[in-house]
Amino acid sequence: xxxxxxxxxxxxxxxxxxxxxxxxxxxxxxxxxxxxxxxxxxxxxxxxxxxxxxxxxxxxxxxxxxxxxxxxxxxxxxxxxxxxxxxxxxxxxxxxxxxxxxxxxxxxxxxxxxxxxxxxxxxxxxxxxxxxxxxxxxxxxxxxxxxxxxxxxxxxxxxxxxxxxxxxxxxxxxxxxxxxxxxxxxxxxxxxxxxxxxxxxxxxxxxxxxxxxxxxxxxxxxxxxxxxxxxxxxxxxxxxxxxxxxxxxxxxxxxxxxxxxxxxxxxxxxxxxxxxxxxxxxxxxxxxxxxxxxxxxxxxxxxxxxxxxxxxxxxxxxxxxxxxxxxxxxxxxxxxxxxxxxxxxxxxxxxxxxxxxxxxxxxxxxxxxxxxxxxxxxxxxxxxxxxxxxxxxxxxxxxxxxxxxxxxxxxxxxxxxxxxxxxxxxxxxxxxxxxxxxxxxxxxxxxxxxxxxxxxxxxxxxxxxxxxxxxxxxxxxxxxxxxxxxxxxxxxxxxxxxxxxxxxxxxxxxxxxxxxxxxxxxxxxxxxxxxxxxxxxxxxxxxxxxxxxxxxxxxxxxxxxxxxxxxxxxxxxxxxxxxxxxxxxxxxxxxxxxxxxxxxxxxxxxxxxxxxxxxxxxxxxxxxxxxxxxxxxxxxxxxxxxxxxxxxxxxxxxxxxxxxxxxxxxxxxxxxxxxxxxxxxxxxxxxxxxxxxxxxxxxxxxxxxxxxxxxxxxxxxxxxx
Numbered sequence: 001x002x003x004x005x006x007x008x009x010x011x012x013x014x015x016x017x018x019x020x021x022x023x024x025x026x027x028x029x030x031x032x033x034x035x036x037x038x039x040x041x042x043x044x045x046x047x048x049x050x051x052x053x054x055x056x057x058x059x060x061x062x063x064x065x066x067x068x069x070x071x072x073x074x075x076x077x078x079x080x081x082x083x084x085x086x087x088x089x090x091x092x093x094x095x096x097x098x099x100x101x102x103x104x105x106x107x108x109x110x111x112x113x114x115x116x117x118x119x120x121x122x123x124x125x126x127x128x129x130x131x132x133x134x135x136x137x138x139x140x141x142x143x144x145x146x147x148x149x150x151x152x153x154x155x156x157x158x159x160x161x162x163x164x165x166x167x168x169x170x171x172x173x174x175x176x177x178x179x180x181x182x183x184x185x186x187x188x189x190x191x192x193x194x195x196x197x198x199x200x201x202x203x204x205x206x207x208x209x210x211x212x213x214x215x216x217x218x219x220x221x222x223x224x225x226x227x228x229x230x231x232x233x234x235x236x237x238x239x240x241x242x243x244x245x246x247x248x249x250x251x252x253x254x255x256x257x258x259x260x261x262x263x264x265x266x267x268x269x270x271x272x273x274x275x276x277x278x279x280x281x282x283x284x285x286x287x288x289x290x291x292x293x294x295x296x297x298x299x300x301x302x303x304x305x306x307x308x309x310x311x312x313x314x315x316x317x318x319x320x321x322x323x324x325x326x327x328x329x330x331x332x333x334x335x336x337x338x339x340x341x342x343x344x345x346x347x348x349x350x351x352x353x354x355x356x357x358x359x360x361x362x363x364x365x366x367x368x369x370x371x372x373x374x375x376x377x378x379x380x381x382x383x384x385x386x387x388x389x390x391x392x393x394x395x396x397x398x399x400x401x402x403x404x405x406x407x408x409x410x411x412x413x414x415x416x417x418x419x420x421x422x423x424x425x426x427x428x429x430x431x432x433x434x435x436x437x438x439x440x441x442x443x444x445x446x447x448x449x450x451x452x453x454x455x456x457x458x459x460x461x462x463x464x465x466x467x468x469x470x471x472x473x474x475x476x477x478x479x480x481x482x483x484x485x486x487x488x489x490x491x492x493x494x495x496x497x498x499x500x501x502x503x504x505x506x507x508x509x510x511x512x513x514x515x516x517x518x519x520x521x522x523x524x525x526x527x528x529x530x531x532x533x534x535x536x537x538x539x540x541x542x543x544x545x546x547x548x549x550x551x552x553x554x555x556x557x558x559x560x561x562x563x564x565x566x567x568x569x570x571x572x573x574x575x576x577x578x579x580x581x582x583x584x585x586x587x588x589x590x591x592x593x594x595x596x597x598x599x600x601x602x603x604x605x606x607x608x609x610x611x612x613x614x615x616x617x618x619x620x621x622x623x624x625x626x627x628x629x630x631x632x633x634x635x636x637x638x639x640x641x642x643x644x645x646x647x648x649x650x651x652x653x654x655x656x657x658x659x660x661x662x663x664x665x666x667x668x669x670x671x672x673x674x675x676x677x678x679x680x681x682x683x684x685x686x687x688x689x690x691x692x693x694x695x696x697x698x699x700x701x702x703x704x705x706x707x708x709x710x711x712x713x714x715x716x717x718x719x720x721x
Contacts, residue, residue, distance in 0.1 A: 243302060325349075418515065
């Protein structure tokens with residue numbers, strides 16, 4: 001159950017030649033694949049490319065009509081290995097995943113693919129997750145293109161340019177017998193715009209036809225001596241063929257050349273940001289009518305020497321806008337220029353940030369410095385963002401004292417079934433002491449922040465167990481704890497973590513958070529999901545898989561909101577004398593996906609006049625002591641504080657906001673931790689039945705009768721006072 005449905009939008013994929021489509025970037029990429037005659041598509045979800053997998057899943061009917069094969073791959077390595085279908089057959093294939101972590105996982109398959117080369121076009125669509133909004137380590141895909149000699153496209157953030165890049169990517173791949181990588185930044189994936197559609201193409205050869213007509217060419221298999229020849233083939237045949245195609249097709253763009261004797265070279269993906277900076281300085285307008293020559297590298301690898309030298313031949317200085325580090329392109333350009341004997345001044349990281357996202361502010365400062373040095377008369381405006389941050393008129397000047405604003409790190413959602421897992425572990429550690437916790441990729445990584453403060457390292461998706469392998473000390477009193485999600489378990493964890501722990505007789509405790517989906521990547525189904533999916537096989541228990549590779553001590557807790565049971569399960573796993581790895585599968589449905597499923601059902605039931613009950617929790621203000629221990633062991637966003645209604649008490653009391661989804665963890669925590677009994681549950685009944693109304697009147701009347709004695713006694717005290 002993906003976080004967003006594209007069932008309506010995918011119908012636009014049926015439009016034919018001449019139709020102008022106004023769509024989101026991801027939908028445009030899908031349409032471009034179909035227009036290019038793609039034969040098969042695979043991939044693994046991950047921001048910012050998850051929605052491409054969701055679109056393809058919702059377009060299954062259209063894909064089948066065109067005989068296009070699609071699958072959700074088990075991992076990025078699985079997806080990359082699919083491209084082997086293009087090695088011997090004229091099949092156009094595309095795979096997609098998050099970069100650079102996806103490339104890390106897929107690198108073995110891609111390296112072999114790039115060595116042997118391809119016959120059909122092979123396109124790797126990368127969601128480049130770089131910058132301040134990223135959730136991964138900050139690295140660039142460029143290194144993978146360089147090391148394996150794959151060509152890297154980085155198109156302008158423009159819908160038409162992205163569609164053209166997809167189509168040209170397949171052609172470039174076939175012209176040079178080389179896999180091609182297509183970089184799509186976050187903004188490119190989600191921008192909207194229009195392009196003129198073409199007819200969808202049924203692949204000239206389908207995967208069925210290829211399977212029924214097998215081919216074999218030993219020279220394409222990565223095995224000596226062929227593998228030694230592949231390296232020479234890359235340099236002597238494929239590279240020149242790629243450069244020839246790039247030049248003939250004009251994939252890189254030159255804008256306003258000759259308008260000045262200085263210029264700017266930029267990655268295609270940064271074009272919009274660069275143009276905005278030029279606009280702020282008065283050197284361009286919103287439509288790209290620049291007064292400064294630009295060379296836009298829609299292909300960032302390979303760099304075309306002749307185009308670079310032609311661009312700089314009448315210039316005395318150029319600025320390279322290259323995001324991230326190392327400065328691969330800058331080093332490449334310096335080599336090209338110096339070998340050619342050019343004396344043009346090349347600026348780059350000396351004026352722009354060495355690392356970090358190239359925001360409009362960062363690029364504007366660098367461009368302004370470049371222009372002041374080489375052509376100050378071009379600068380017509382001095383935008384406020386150029387002012388020093390100590391200047392009160394600067395937009396970056398602090399408006400309040402930094403110490404007055406408390407940090408608010410990311411955390412788990414309201415009602416998240418993972419919150420009681422970590423509450424239970426913290427309660428268990430009161431008796432066992434602290435443990436080293438090896439974390440993993442996924443929502444559960446938020447446990448490293450307040451209020452849980454759990455997790456010491458994370459080594460990669462599905463590597464939580466492997467990350468604790470070295471700490472398998474037989475002399476330690478406390479065994480280590482490893483955590484991974486169900487998505488990580490099926491992605492890599494079963495073999496790299498569980499199998500490794502069994503093989504090495506590791507005494508660790510592995511906690512698998514089974515929330516029914518690959519929740520962190522958008523709620524996609526996995527092998528252990530409870531959903532019944534017609535074209536996939538699900539409902540395979542994680543505990544059964546782990547026992548299948550040799551785990552003997554294993555438990556499944558099928559309701560994580562029972563904090564007492566979770567705590568006791570941790571105590572059993574951490575104190576048992578049984579040898580070998582221990583497994584706790586903590587199983588409850590992701591609350592976000594549950595709400596996506598339940599809310600429409602509730603709205604429909606209300607519309608039909610049916611009885612609907614919503615559970616809500618609250619705090620009795622008179623009972624609450626104000627010590628806030630319930631908040632410290634929960635961290636639920638709907639649990640907060642408010643002023644104490646009792647004028648004789650100063651401490652604020654706990655309260656539950658309207659965002660409560662009725663999971664009950666706050667009350668369960670209070671019970672398990674033996675805290676104050678101030679939590680209560682309320683059932684909100686909509687469209688009540690006659691029985692509900694009768695019970696409500698009886699309860700209300702009984703409460704009035706029961707409270708009369710209390711009120712009379714209270715009145716006597718007031719009179720006496």
